[in-house]
Each structure stands twice: as C-alpha cells, then as structure tokens.
Amino acid sequence: MLGIENIAIYIPETKKSNYDLKEKFEIDDDFIENKIGVKYHALKDKGFKSSDMCVKAFENLKKISNINVDEIECCIVVTQNPDFNIPHTSAIVHGKLDLPENCAAFDISLGCSGFVYGLSNIISFMKNNDMKKGLLFTSDQYSNIVDENDKNTALLFGDAATVTLISEDATYIPIDFSFGTNGKDYKELICEDTLYMNGRAVFSFTATTAPKHIQALLHKNNLTDEDIQKYYLHQGSKYIVDTIRKRLKVNEDKVPFDMAEYGNTVSSSIPIMLANNMNVMPKGNIVLSAFGVGLSWSSAIIKKIN
C-alpha cells in the first residue's frame, strides 16, 4: 500500500530574530513567546528560488533513504512561490535532480493546507497510474513577499522546503482525508504586491473551522481521542495551535508546538513535524490538520505501521 516512506526537510540556517524587532513593532517577550510563539524565522539565501530549496531537501533525503532517481515516477511540488509561473517548478526540480523522462511532474498551488492535500493527491495519482515511487515537495519562501513593516506578517513566516518519499515501503499509511474551502473570503489572505493577512479574520475562521473538521473526521472513522496519539496542526501561530487544542479538549502533550525556531513555514509545517519525529513515534494514528490561504483547510488520519 502506498504511503510515506520517509520525509526530509530543509530549513535555511540563517535566522532572523524577533527579539531584534521588539522596539520596531512595540512588542514584548510575552508576545513573542506566548502569543505568536515565533522567536526566530528562517530566511533563505538571496537568489535562492523554490526549486533550489527543493533540491536542498532532496539532498537531505538522500542522506536518510536509499534513492535511485531512475525509479521516481512522479514529482509534485506544492508551492505558491514558484520559480516562474511558466514553467511549473516541478519541471525545474525534475531537471535538477536528473529524474527520468517517464516521470510525471506538476505543481499544486495551495498554501498552508497544501501538504495534506498534496499527500492525498500524490497517493491517489500514483495508485491510479500504477506508480511505485514518487516525491512530494513543499516549498515556500514568504520572505520574497512579506512587507517587513507589516506586523501581521513580518514576525510570523519562515522559509522552508520538505520532500516526502512515497512508496509501497510505507512507514505511515493514509486512513482518511477530508477537505474544505471557503473561497468567498479569499481576500483575507492574499498577495497582490506584498502579502496581506487579515489576522483576526483568519484566526476566527480557523478557530471555528478546524476543531469541528477534525472531530467530524474522527467521528466518520469511528475513532475517538483515545485512538489518536498526536495531532499535528499547521503551525500558524502559538495562539491558534493552543486555541484549536483547547476547543478539541485534548491533552497538551498530544498537540506539539514546533515553530519557535523557524516560524510559520506554510505547507512545510506539518511535514517538518512528521520528519522530526519519524523515528521516535510509536505505531498508531496521527491526525493532521491544516488551514489558511484560500481559505482552505484539510485534515487527515494517517497511521504509523513501522
């Protein structure tokens, strides 16, 4: 059965400190540590594009997995910061990694909900086309588009990329997915010239939508909180992760918070957490849930089997 064999991440070493921005934005340590929860955000090298970040993640994957690039039949890049609009970034990644000619390659444009969508997408596409090995990349560089004077966004976002190796030699298998969209409110999180986020509206949408969405997915699968060992929520901010956890009424140690050192990495936030805990996680069910740009949300139950 197709599932996640391994995940590798790339978070740039350069970090920008929010403690250096306290005066500029009139914020204090409590705001940094307990409200947004971002102490440092990761910053890509100048000139680094989305495909370069994918290549870095792939180099890290090669260190932890035996990869024969000639076996890769599918290469998907989830990004809303493509190298160009024409061609798709996955084609550029395909070229840089020397993937074979019979490899399908396309981009999926989604923001924070992108990894969960992308996971369902690549597994569905590979299964229906009888493919055995594929790569699902996430790669966003909000440092390209954030207005450094906008308190709503300048403290929050970090650059990162991840790559998930999909194969029949799975560590995690998918159990069920659920998706949602509210396109009428798309202007609450949009990039015309620079990124604009109506923080209050996005928070309110997420706090209302995410807990219900997760509970409905559990109910549909006849599962309760007892059957779930971890909830990996999109790391939007500490406040939103805490709020969803409280509304779900689940134990704090089941809901990791893991963005303090690099920020909100958009579609990379969930695979970063999965990767960082791949080897120590016991067998069992994990909930993934993500929400943001679109407005769009997606939740999944995946099961660690190895």
Add this chain to the structure above:
Amino acid sequence: MLGIENIAIYIPETKKSNYDLKEKFEIDDDFIENKIGVKYHALKDKGFKSSDMCVKAFENLKKISNINVDEIECCIVVTQNPDFNIPHTSAIVHGKLDLPENCAAFDISLGCSGFVYGLSNIISFMKNNDMKKGLLFTSDQYSNIVDENDKNTALLFGDAATVTLISEDATYIPIDFSFGTNGKDYKELICEDTLYMNGRAVFSFTATTAPKHIQALLHKNNLTDEDIQKYYLHQGSKYIVDTIRKRLKVNEDKVPFDMAEYGNTVSSSIPIMLANNMNVMPKGNIVLSAFGVGLSWSSAIIKKIN
C-alpha cells in the same frame, strides 16, 4: 465509474486577425493557413482574469447540463496564468460559483499538457476520496504575457477556458494514461517578463516525442490504429499536428485540426475539441496527446460509452 459527463468551453468573441499582421511580420497567407494554421486568435476582455474565464465556461456548462452546485465536491483549475499566486484561482472560482464548504479546491500548474494530466488527477483524487461530482477547469490567457512584437508567439496563442464535469454518469471513461517530463530543457518555453519560446526546439522535441509516446501507450494497451477513431492532439500549430500525424502514419480524417479560428489555447485545446464533437462522436476509443511547457507531455486513451 468516474469519467467525463460533459464539457463546456469559453472562447472570447473578440478575435485578432493574423491577416492584419502580414506586413508587420512579413508573412503570407500560406504561412498563416498552412504553417501555423491560425487565422484569428481569441482575445479576452481587458481586466478579465483566469477565474472570470472559468465562470464564463461554467455558465455555458449550466446551459447543457443539470448542475446542482451543492453536489460539487472537487474543483480543480489548471492554469499557469492564475489571478494571483496567493490564493489559488480555484478558491476564487469556488467563491464565485458559490460551491459548498466541503468542496476540495486546488490549482494544478501545467501548460499545454495540463488537461490530460488534470483529467487523470481529478478522477484519481475523487475516486480515492469517494467523491461523486467534480469540476476540472482549464484557463489560460497568454494575451497577458505575449510580446506583440515576437513573431514566435504573437501569431499563435489564443485565450480560452473550459470546464469538464466529472461524474459517474460518464460519457467518456478513462482507459489509460501516460506522462513524461524533460525538465532540463525548461528554458525553451518560459515566461520571465514576457513569454519566450524557442520554436525550433519545442517543435523538434514534440515531433520526436509525441508519436513514440502515443505508439507506446497503444502498444501497452494492446491496441492498434484500427481501434482508435480519433486522435485529439494538442493544437500547437498546424505544422506540428500534421507532422505528428504523418509520423504516426494515420489517416488525415482521424486527426482533427481545430485552432484556425481561435489559436493555441494551451491546456484548453483538447477539451475544446472534445466539447465540439461530444454529441456527434460514435462510441469507441479516442487518443489524447499533449506536449509543451516544462517540457512536459501526456497521452491518454479514453472511451466514449454513451
């Protein structure tokens, strides 16, 4: 079985005549009619964005299909000319069409090969997520990015959008798909500020790759030319369609040429031909094959069953 229930198209009424450009580009009627084969190219209204074109296509779908928008569970937009990079155009379309909250929405970034990829993608995604009705849009407006003084592109591209209704009440069902990528040559067809196409390189790649790709797909499915009633090739230019047909050694009337009045509409070219012949096509197999930006290609066999 999930397949194509219906297809609707939107081609803007405004057309730009290549006969008016004869002097500017030093070309004659023979070049217009027999080499590129584009007499007129369709031009969107100023200010019209990708999502507006999708909405127009959807309005045309409503005229030929009974659609209850509350039943739509998946909305995919294939485009490389999105309204914005953030959010995805499918979210905006979702809002404008008043689709329900439980509808999955995402964009696929692909060029000329996008419909064939998108068709496999939406059917795979819906099947694996137990969805019954979905919409696959294609929408590109190269008039936004073409340099009007570039002979290689200014005579060729037309604006269009299409929407394909996917359901279990299928007219066409998918038989098999095949995909390919050569990312090393991505610079042959790229948009940095304006569109650049190395016409000779793209022609050479297509003329070499497409016939072999189609023949391999037929062979894999134990089919010969006798089992195929039509070959719907991406309408890149008359010269490329003719060249592929000759190399395939198939009868001229099996390979429609249908771009003279609106141009190369990128990912919309194949669904436009399918839509225009939906009602008159007898039952049987059809080959789809598309190639372009990426470089990327995809072929499919679909079967008309109703």
